[in-house]
Amino acid sequence: MGDDEPVDLVAPTGYVVSLAHEQASSDGPSGPVVEWRSSWQLAWEPVEGARSYAVHYGTSEGTPGGPPARTETEPVVQIEAAAGTSAPERLEQDRAAGLLFTSSQLLVSVAAVGPDGTEGPRSPWFPVGDVPPDGLPIGTQAADVLAD
Amino acid sequence: MCRGQPGGQIAWKRIPREGLRMHVSSRSRIATTALTGFAVALALLAATPSAGAQEESEGEEPLEEASFVDPTARTTMPEQVELEERVYVGPFAELLGGRRSGIHIGPESNVQDNARVEAAVRRTVRERLAIARLGLNNRSGVETGERVILAHGSSVRGPALIGVGAAEEDSGVFVSFGAQVDGAIIERDSGLSALSRVGPGVRLRSGLIVLPGKNVTTQDEAEDPALGKVRPIVDADRAFNAGVVEVNVGLAREYTRLEREDPSAVLGINVDPGGNVFDANRDAPTVESALCTGPAVREPAFRNRIIGDVCFEDSLSTLDERLGDEISLRADEGGPFSVGTIDQMHDGVILHAIEGADLSLGNGVSYGAGAIVHGGGRPAIDPTTGFAAPTVVGNDVTLGAGATVFRSLLRNGVVVGDRSAIVGSELEIGQVVPPRTIYANDAAFGPVEW
Numbered sequence: 136m137g138d139d140e141p142v143d144l145v146a147p148t149g150y151v152v153s154l155a156h157e158q159a160s161s162d163g164p165s166g167p168v169v170e171w172r173s174s175w176q177l178a179w180e181p182v183e184g185a186r187s188y189a190v191h192y193g194t195s196e197g198t199p200g201g202p203p204a205r206t207e208t209e210p211v212v213q214i215e216a217a218a219g220t221s222a223p224e225r226l227e228q229d230r231a232a233g234l235l236f237t238s239s240q241l242l243v244s245v246a247a248v249g250p251d252g253t254e255g256p257r258s259p260w261f262p263v264g265d266v267p268p269d270g271l272p273i274g275t276q277a278a279d280v281l282a283d
Numbered sequence: 284m285c286r287g288q289p290g291g292q293i294a295w296k297r298i299p300r301e302g303l304r305m306h307v308s309s310r311s312r313i314a315t316t317a318l319t320g321f322a323v324a325l326a327l328l329a330a331t332p333s334a335g336a337q338e339e340s341e342g343e344e345p346l347e348e349a350s351f352v353d354p355t356a357r358t359t360m361p362e363q364v365e366l367e368e369r370v371y372v373g374p375f376a377e378l379l380g381g382r383r384s385g386i387h388i389g390p391e392s393n394v395q396d397n398a399r400v401e402a403a404v405r406r407t408v409r410e411r412l413a414i415a416r417l418g419l420n421n422r423s424g425v426e427t428g429e430r431v432i433l434a435h436g437s438s439v440r441g442p443a444l445i446g447v448g449a450a451e452e453d454s455g456v457f458v459s460f461g462a463q464v465d466g467a468i469i470e471r472d473s474g475l476s477a478l479s480r481v482g483p484g485v486r487l488r489s490g491l492i493v494l495p496g497k498n499v500t501t502q503d504e505a506e507d508p509a510l511g512k513v514r515p516i517v518d519a520d521r522a523f524n525a526g527v528v529e530v531n532v533g534l535a536r537e538y539t540r541l542e543r544e545d546p547s548a549v550l551g552i553n554v555d556p557g558g559n560v561f562d563a564n565r566d567a568p569t570v571e572s573a574l575c576t577g578p579a580v581r582e583p584a585f586r587n588r589i590i591g592d593v594c595f596e597d598s599l600s601t602l603d604e605r606l607g608d609e610i611s612l613r614a615d616e617g618g619p620f621s622v623g624t625i626d627q628m629h630d631g632v633i634l635h636a637i638e639g640a641d642l643s644l645g646n647g648v649s650y651g652a653g654a655i656v657h658g659g660g661r662p663a664i665d666p667t668t669g670f671a672a673p674t675v676v677g678n679d680v681t682l683g684a685g686a687t688v689f690r691s692l693l694r695n696g697v698v699v700g701d702r703s704a705i706v707g708s709e710l711e712i713g714q715v716v717p718p719r720t721i722y723a724n725d726a727a728f729g730p731v732e733w
Contacts, residue, residue: 163509170508172517192522195637195659195689196434197530197616204522215518219494220508232723233514235707236476236495239659239690241523242637259670263519265662275637275660275671 142184144247144255147210149180152265152272155213156230160223169226173234175216175264177243177272182210182255185247193242193260193275203246203254212245216264238262242275344368349539354550355588355609356394360385363402363424371535373398373435374588374611375631384424384441392431392446392455393531396588396611396633397653399438400425406466406483413484414442414466428471430455430528435633435655436685437475440465447471450489454521455528460655460687461702462493463733472516474524477687477704478721478731481505492516495704496721498732534615541565550583555591555615566592566618570599573621587611592618593634596646597625607632607652620658623648623678634658636674645677651684651701659690662707683718702731 158171182188189203190212205212217233242260249255259274267273344350350370356378358364363380365387372378373396378386384402394400402424406414414420419442428446430453433439437458445464446456450472458464462475466483472490475481479493482500487493491505497512499505504512537556542549557565568589571577575594582599587606591614595602607630614620620634623646632650636642636658644656660671676682677694683701692709699705700718708725716722719731 161509164507168509172515175519192526193637194523194526194530195657196527197533197637199526199529200533201529204525214522217519218517219514220511222511228724228726228728232728235662235724237517237519237523238662239706241519241526260660262660262662262671263522267662273660273662273664273671 139251141251141253142249144182144184144249144253146256147179147182147188147245147247147258150258150261150272150274151178151270152176152261152267153178153270154216154234154266158226163220163222167223168220169223170220171226171230172218173216173230173264174213175234175237175266176211176213177245177261178211179245179258180210182247184249185210185255186250187248188212189246189248189254191244191246191257193244195240206248207245212243214241214243214263234264234266236264238264343543344539346536346540349535351535351538351542353538353588360402364388367392369532369535370394371531371538374613375609376400376433381424381441383422386424386441387426389426389428389431389446391429391528391532392427392433393528393535394433395435395437395531396613396635397436397609397631398433400433400441401439402441404440410466410483416484417468417486419444419466419468428456429453430524432457432524432527432531434459434462435635435657436461436631436653438463438465443467443469445469448489452521454516454524457520457524457527459495460657460704461653461685472521474516474520477706478702480733487513490516492520494729495723496719496729496731530616547583548581551585551587552580552582552589554581555613555618566614568593568595568612568614570595570597570602572596573623575619575621588613591615593620593622595622595625597622601625611635618642620644625650626679629654629684641673643673643675645675645680645695647679648676649681651682651686653685654682655687655689656682657687657689661690661692661709663692663709677712704731 155174188207190205192204216237221229241263244257246257247255261272348368350366352372353374355374356372356376358378360380363385364378367390369391371393375397376394377399379401381402423442425441431446448470457474459477461478463480467481468486470489474492476495478496480498491513541556554565554567567579569577573596587610589612593614605625606628609631612634620642622644626647626649628650629652631653633655642658658674663672665672675692681698685702686699687704691705694712696713697710698715703720706723721728
């Protein structure tokens with residue numbers, strides 16, 4: 136099979152989400168504060184025949200058409216999802232709320248891309264920032280179903 | 284292209300009147316009508332079916348460049364209101380130019396349902412002095428740069444500049460539900476979260492976003508995240524802004540196409556434009572069954588905008604009795620909306636949903652003036668579909684004036700106070716959320732400070 140011949144691609148499977156946090160403490164105008172940033176990661180099993188993975192964004196206002204927002208060579212996408220400066224006792228609540236606000240407005244869907252540049256079926260929409268306790272994301276609806 | 288100049292001065296590049304007419308009123312007539320709060324206002328009423336059914340006739344803006352102003356949107360001093368290309372102005376939005384001050388909406392910007400932009404307002408001496416420090420005065424008006432989003436129920440009180448200045452990354456500006464820019468400068472690559480405000484004389488710098496419900500009244504508050512009112516913008520915010528801009532550019536194109544095919548189709552109770560990846564088909568609202576099994580209705584003369592796959596339990600005559608004015612129920616992205624019997628729906632209510640998300644509203648619900656229910660998948664699985672559970676408002680729920688519900692479950696008898704926001708939460712039967720409260724993740728996040 137040539138490099139640019141079409142292949143039958145399947146939708147990614149085995150989705151797992153996680154968070155990575157960075158934080159630093161300092162003194163604020165009215166006491167100690169913590170500056171924090173949180174990145175959200177969606178990973179999935181490699182798709183046979185995929186040369187890369189297309190990443191599409193959806194929003195609370197609708198879904199843009201057109202080309203993917205970004206392309207990943209590995210089966211993972213990481214997005215800076217929330218940031219803030221909090222009093223230490225508010226850190227967890229503020230971080231959870233920041234991630235919730237992001238997950239309420241931005242969603243992501245991924246698809247394998249074959250050697251000829253054709254996209255395979257898309258994943259469901261996953262809210263950016265949501266991480267259920269078991270790490271298994273809750274999708275909204277299959278994106279390619281909506282696109283049909 | 285119109286740009287804010289260093290020091291806050293505005294260099295107006297006036298779009299010729301014909302330019303505005305091309306976008307707005309070549310297919311409309313401008314009539315004088317009385318509006319609440321104004322002695323006289325000019326309303327844009329689409330009426331002249333001159334465009335015909337062709338895609339683009341001679342002299343028409345190409346669809347890809349077209350701006351669309353919903354026929355229910357209103358303006359004063361239309362000669363003072365300028366729209367650049369690919370702008371979307373939603374139902375009942377208000378663009379209120381002044382005698383000596385204008386409004387300029389930049390390319391690919393949007394003014395969504397019930398958003399209100401005033402070129403100038405009465406100011407105290409203290410406010411005028413604060414605003415003067417930004418280089419603005421009562422003739423400066425309101426200018427937005429490129430890709431500025433004025434979301435449902437937001438407001439701008441002039442003078443104000445939004446989306447100006449240089450930024451390392453340019454994601455535009457998002458002014459969220461019920462937020463207000465009041466005599467301020469909002470630089471590019473920044474934003475206001477739901478129900479927040481930036482007050483007179485304040486410049487919100489690139490890279491910062493005002494937190495939900497916060498009222499920024501000093502420059503220190505606008506610049507120092509440690510004071511608890513702003514946070515850094517993140518990549519997810521920028522991706523969101525870019526997506527929203529693209530969606531609204533698509534709405535401008537598709538509503539323009541729909542209007543050219545049938546001018547009455549963008550009035551009253553009618554079909555959504557379809558043609559977008561998030562809503563390919565043109566659906567009409569139905570009545571007499573919240574399960575969408577009742578008759579479809581197209582009623583261009585109806586006073587409110589009810590668009591797309593909205594399914595009412597009530598009959599059309601009951602809706603006429605129980606609905607106020609300036610209501611915008613838009614299933615042009617997500618849907619269907621299942622709307623049970625309505626106790627009362629006051630003026631300015633907005634229903635909307637993200638694509639792929641439906642919305643279920645129970646019987647006997649009372650909707651306060653300006654209440655917003657925005658459908659979106661909740662952070663919980665719906666066992667019947669395996670996907671995220673929908674936003675649900677139960678029976679006999681009371682939503683206060685300006686209350687906002689997003690991605691949540693409100694069980695029967697819930698009461699949401701005026702100007703409170705419920706996000707990502709599940710409220711118990713009969714639970715009461717006090718007025719002016721941001722409620723997120725099943726807990727009070729903080730107050731709405733203004």
